[in-house]
Every structure is written in structure tokens, then in C-alpha cells.
Amino acid sequence: MIPHSRPMLDEEEIFNLSNVIRSGQISQGDEVLRFEEMMTEFIGLKGAVATNSGTSALHLALLSLNIRDDDEVAIPSYTCTAILNAINYVNATPLLVDIDPDTFNIDLNDLKRKVTKRTKAVIVPHMFGLPADIEDIVTLGIPVIEDCAQAIGATYNERRIGGFGYLSIYSFYATKVITTGEGGMILSDSKRVLEKVRDLREYDKKDIYLPGFNYKMTDIQAALGISQLNKLPLFLDRRTDIADRYTQSFKDIPITLPGWYSDRRHIFYRFVIKTRDNSDKYFRLLEGNDVSCQRPVYLPLHNYLKLDGFPGTDDAWNKAISIPIYPALSDDEIKMTIDVVRDVFSKNEKPQRHKGHKEN
Numbered sequence: 001m002i003p004h005s006r007p008m009l010d011e012e013e014i015f016n017l018s019n020v021i022r023s024g025q026i027s028q029g030d031e032v033l034r035f036e037e038m039m040t041e042f043i044g045l046k047g048a049v050a051t052n053s054g055t056s057a058l059h060l061a062l063l064s065l066n067i068r069d070d071d072e073v074a075i076p077s078y079t080c081t082a083i084l085n086a087i088n089y090v091n092a093t094p095l096l097v098d099i100d101p102d103t104f105n106i107d108l109n110d111l112k113r114k115v116t117k118r119t120k121a122v123i124v125p126h127m128f129g130l131p132a133d134i135e136d137i138v139t140l141g142i143p144v145i146e147d148c149a150q151a152i153g154a155t156y157n158e159r160r161i162g163g164f165g166y167l168s169i170y171s172f173y174a175t176k177v178i179t180t181g182e183g184g185m186i187l188s189d190s191k192r193v194l195e196k197v198r199d200l201r202e203y204d205k206k207d208i209y210l211p212g213f214n215y216k217m218t219d220i221q222a223a224l225g226i227s228q229l230n231k232l233p234l235f236l237d238r239r240t241d242i243a244d245r246y247t248q249s250f251k252d253i254p255i256t257l258p259g260w261y262s263d264r265r266h267i268f269y270r271f272v273i274k275t276r277d278n279s280d281k282y283f284r285l286l287e288g289n290d291v292s293c294q295r296p297v298y299l300p301l302h303n304y305l306k307l308d309g310f311p312g313t314d315d316a317w318n319k320a321i322s323i324p325i326y327p328a329l330s331d332d333e334i335k336m337t338i339d340v341v342r343d344v345f346s347k348n349e350k351p352q353r354h355k356g357h358k359e360n
């Protein structure tokens with residue numbers, strides 16, 4: 001079975017990890033500082049604070065903006081529950097926004113329609129590696145937390161995403177673009193934000209007692225992160241190459257393919273295809289042929305909250321299938337994925353002309 005995702009780790013990670021273990025300094029220390037500095041330079045911001053997960057990064061991001069009871073935080077419905085959890089940790093109210101079913105990103109018009117005076121922040125995940133309409137969103141004047149968990153290295157108008165909002169967060173979970181096993185980070189140009197999250201990240205040695213957290217990253221994790229970040233350009237090239245091969249190979253089968261855009265770089269964290277009708281049966285057929293595929297979002301947030309009126313999200317959830325794409329995928333596995341996808345859709349759907357992409 002070709003797994004849906006798999007990390008790309010090699011001797012360099014083993015070497016770096018061994019050095020950290022030999023040094024005896026395994027908790028937060030110099031490696032974490034180095035990883036933070038490298039990320040700061042890579043994204044092009046003033047500073048970074050590493051955390052033990054993307055979720056804790058989101059939590060600290062909301063606290064740094066003083067989001068609390070009765071504040072609303074706008075988020076898309078088609079995203080992972082980590083974002084909803086962070087809003088609940090600070091007792092704020094999620095304001096769910098629909099998505100554009102072509103891009104899977106937050107729908108700017110629905111966001112504009114729904115914001116109120118109570119909306120104190122918007123969290124914008126760049127879903128599956130494709131930058132959202134971030135320039136337009138920041139002009140709304142609501143503090144923006146960019147969620148780059150799935151899109152490190154993506155660009156919008158030649159600028160790295162993560163530098164458009166007030167602050168940005170990252171995840172280095174095992175299936176992410178670069179990994180530390182578990183891990184996260186907050187980046188910002190705001191000295192105040194960086195100081196606050198650095199302070200909240202640990203509980204020890206405070207003169208005044210306030211409930212704090214233990215959200216620190218270890219040097220063991222950071223040692224992995226450093227080698228992974230060094231390899232990120234190679235990882236992104238490989239993802240683009242696989243996405244290009246999939247795009248060429250699936251042109252004539254009755255599915256909708258992800259778009260390629262001239263104003264933004266999609267890093268293809270996920271290669272999400274859309275079926276013409278409900279995708280349910282295809283998961284079984286693809287898995288039955290040893291290609292593990294997933295719904296890219298387990299369940300929309302409006303389903304958990306029992307809300308209606310999210311047609312874009314419903315459409316995406318009903319039709320989207322994420323097929324394997326990652327640098328560790330071998331050429332044989334790519335070929336097998338192409339053959340299986342072509343076979344499953346050619347046999348099971350009436351041929352139709354593919355409607356094509358938004359832009360090429």
C-alpha cells in the first residue's frame with residue numbers, strides 16, 4: 001500500500017540527532033534558538049518563537065492579541081479542528097466562514113459579509129499549500145493570524161506567505177512539509193507579540209504568578225527541524241515536479257484538478273482532486289488498489305457546530321480526495337498512483353471534458 005504521507009528523513013537527521021543526544025542538552029536550548037533564527041531568516045520577519053505544536057502556537061497567538069470571552073475569531077469551516085480548539089481555549093466565539101470550493105481557501109466575500117464589531121481576529125489557513133487571498137484579507141483591517149501549517153515556502157506575489165498578517169503560525173507535525181515529529185512556531189514583526197509569546201511559552205522563574213504554559217520545543221525536535229529546513233527547497237521542487245506529472249497525466253479523466261496560478265506559488269502540500277459526484281465510493285476503489293487516499297479535512301467545522309449555510313465547504317467535503325504527494329514518494333510509486341487514479345476514474349465515470357484550471 002502506498003501510504004498517504006511519509007516523512008523524508010535520512011542520515012543527516014540521524015547525525016544531527018545523535019549530536020544533540022551526545023551533548024546532554026536535550027530540552028529547549030541552542031538548537032531551538034538556531035531553528036528560530038533560520039525560520040526568521042527564511043520567512044523574512046523580525047523574530048520567531050518555537051513551540052511544541054501548531055495548536056499551542058495558535059493558542060499563544062490568540063493570547064498575544066488579547067482575544068478572550070465574547071470576542072469573535074473568524075475562520076473557515078473547511079479546516080482542521082486544531083484552529084477551533086485554540087479559539088475555545090481562550091473562550092472566544094468562532095465565526096465560521098465558507099470557502100471558495102475551487103481553491104479550498106476562505107471566501108473573501110463571505111468573510112466581508114459576516115464580520116462584526118466583535119470580530120477581533122481572523123485566522124487564515126493557506127489550505128493544502130495554496131496561498132489564500134491574503135492581500136485582500138489584510139486590507140479589511142482585522143488582525144490576521146496566518147496559519148502556514150500546510151504552506152511553508154508558498155509565495156503570494158513573489159513574497160513568502162507568513163509575512164502578510166500580524167503574525168503567522170507553523171506546524172512541524174510528522175506529516176507536514178517539514179517535520180520535527182511534533183512542533184510549531186510563531187513568527188512576527190511585532191516585538192510585543194514575540195515577547196509575550198516567549199513569556200507565555202514557559203512557566204518557570206516568574207516574579208508574579210499568572211497561569212502559564214509549558215509549550216516549549218526541545219533541542220531534539222529543533223535538530224530535526226534544522227536539517228529539514230535546509231532541505232525545504234529540494235522538498236518543494238520535488239512536490240512541484242510530482243504535481244506537474246499528476247496534472248499532465250490526469251488531464252483527460254473526469255476529475256477536477258488543483259489550479260496553478262500566476263500570482264501565487266502552490267507548494268502542493270496536498271494534491272486534492274475533486275470528483276464529479278460524491279467521492280465516497282472512490283476511497284474504497286483507490287485503497288483497494290493499494291493507493292491510500294484521504295478526505296483532506298476529516299469533517300467541516302460547521303458540521304461539529306451543527307450550523308447550515310456553507311455550500312462551498314459542503315461541495316469540497318463531498319467531492320475532495322487527497323492522493324499521495326510527498327518528496328519520499330518514489331518514481332515507481334508515482335507511476336503506480338497515476339495508473340490507479342486513471343484506471344479508477346476512467347472505469348467508473350462517464351468520460352467528460354475536463355473543465356480545466358482557473359489559470360495555467
Ligand SMILES: Cc1ncc(COP(=O)(O)O)c(C=O)c1O
Pocket residue numbers: 053054055056079080082083125147149150171172173182183184
Ligand atoms: C491548518 C492547520 N493548522 C493547525 C494545525 C495544528 O498543528 P499541530 O498538529 O502541530 O498542532 C494543523 C495540523 O494539522 C493544520 O493543518
